[in-house]
Amino acid sequence: xxxxxxxxxxxxxxxxxxxxxxxxxxxxxxxxxxxxxxxxxxxxxxxxxxxxxxxxxxxxxxxxxxxxxxxxxxxxxxxxxxxxxxxxxxxxxxxxxxxxxxxxxxxxxxxxxxxxxxxxxxxxxxxxxxxxxxxxxxxxxxxxxxxxxxxxxxxxxxxxxxxxxxxxxxxxxxxxxxxxxxxxxxxxxxxxxxxxxxxxxxxxxxxxxxxxxxxxxxxxxxxxxxxxxxxxxxxxxxxxxxxxxxxxxxxxxxxxxxxxxxxxxxxxxxxxxxxxxxxxxxxxx
DNA sequence: CTATGAACCTGACAGC
DNA sequence: TGCTGTCAGGTTCATA
Numbered sequence: 001x002x003x004x005x006x007x008x009x010x011x012x013x014x015x016x017x018x019x020x021x022x023x024x025x026x027x028x029x030x031x032x033x034x035x036x037x038x039x040x041x042x043x044x045x046x047x048x049x050x051x052x053x054x055x056x057x058x059x060x061x062x063x064x065x066x067x068x069x070x071x072x073x074x075x076x077x078x079x080x081x082x083x084x085x086x087x088x089x090x091x092x093x094x095x096x097x098x099x100x101x102x103x104x105x106x107x108x109x110x111x112x113x114x115x116x117x118x119x120x121x122x123x124x125x126x127x128x129x130x131x132x133x134x135x136x137x138x139x140x141x142x143x144x145x146x147x148x149x150x151x152x153x154x155x156x157x158x159x160x161x162x163x164x165x166x167x168x169x170x171x172x173x174x175x176x177x178x179x180x181x182x183x184x185x186x187x188x189x190x191x192x193x194x195x196x197x198x199x200x201x202x203x204x205x206x207x208x209x210x211x212x213x214x215x216x217x218x219x220x221x222x223x224x225x226x227x228x229x230x231x232x233x234x235x236x237x238x239x240x241x242x243x244x245x246x247x248x249x250x251x252x253x254x255x256x257x258x259x260x261x262x263x264x265x266x267x268x269x270x271x272x273x274x275x276x277x278x279x280x281x282x283x284x285x
Numbered sequence: 286c287t288a289t290g291a292a293c294c295t296g297a298c299a300g301c
Numbered sequence: 302t303g304c305t306g307t308c309a310g311g312t313t314c315a316t317a
Contacts, residue, residue, distance in 0.1 A: 002310030003311095005310095076311085076312085077311090079295095080310095113294095115295050115309090159286075160287065164287095167311090176310050177309095177311090179310085224310090226297085228296095266289090267289085284287095289316085291313100292312100293312090293313090296309095297308085300304105300307105301303105301306105
């Protein structure tokens with residue numbers, strides 16, 4: 001469950017599903033799921049057992065559940081991770097990696113992850129109650145503290161293309177391949193536009209586009225092409241119906257009718273309108 | 286500093 | 302039925 005809207009859907013669900021509950025047992029079924037936890041699987045389980053989860057927080061694509069003043073369960077869903085409410089007695093999913101039981105005897109929390117790019121760890125909370133491993137992650141466009149001027153200055157200092165910058169989680173977080181392409185289309189900017197040549201108005205427009213796209217996707221509970229991307233209850237979101245460019249190669253641009261193009265770029269696909277999003281003379285990627 | 290490609294994984298799908 | 306190659310909402314590391 002990758003980008004900001006999908007992760008925010010999970011955060012909201014976890015707020016209702018696990019906050020206030022006390023963990024009884026933790027079973028790590030696949031050690032790779034806790035590879036970022038310094039002490040290994042046994043230490044991970046021991047650290048969480050008996051802990052009462054107090055909040056469900058998010059920055060960008062990271063989630064964390066504090067269970068004391070300075071400790072939290074930190075999660076990144078990678079490409080295929082899910083956090084699922086699992087009724088007692090229901091057969092486990094094929095890619096169950098970590099299982100949490102609770103003192104109240106209610107439904108379990110399952111971390112399911114087909115490709116195992118995601119992971120869980122127990123971390124200390126540092127300045128601003130942000131988990132220490134993600135202090136380098138920038139604020140995301142839906143964070144009330146997100147400052148467009150800071151983002152604009154960070155962009156100007158970079159010597160790279162705008163899409164590469166949008167995907168760099170230390171400049172702005174929560175944006176992945178889908179929402180980068182969607183926001184660039186809305187802003188009429190080509191992915192290879194050099195960041196240092198963007199005007200103030202263009203950056204402001206891009207930030208506005210990011211917010212519009214992310215909020216709209218959240219309202220549809222995210223984008224889900226298949227059952228890999230689901231909420232805590234296994235339900236898909238429907239923003240795929242509203243995508244303007246991502247995955248739309250050959251279909252007409254909603255603004256000008258030109259067929260949407262697809263380029264290979266950064267080892268992944270970029271979708272854009274070749275007419276609305278002109279390649280800059282000095283492209284940079 | 287910036288850019289690239291590979292690595293980490295599993296599974297779905299198209300084409301032969 | 303297989304086999305091969307391609308593709309997938311991410312991050313990180315080594316190499317130019």
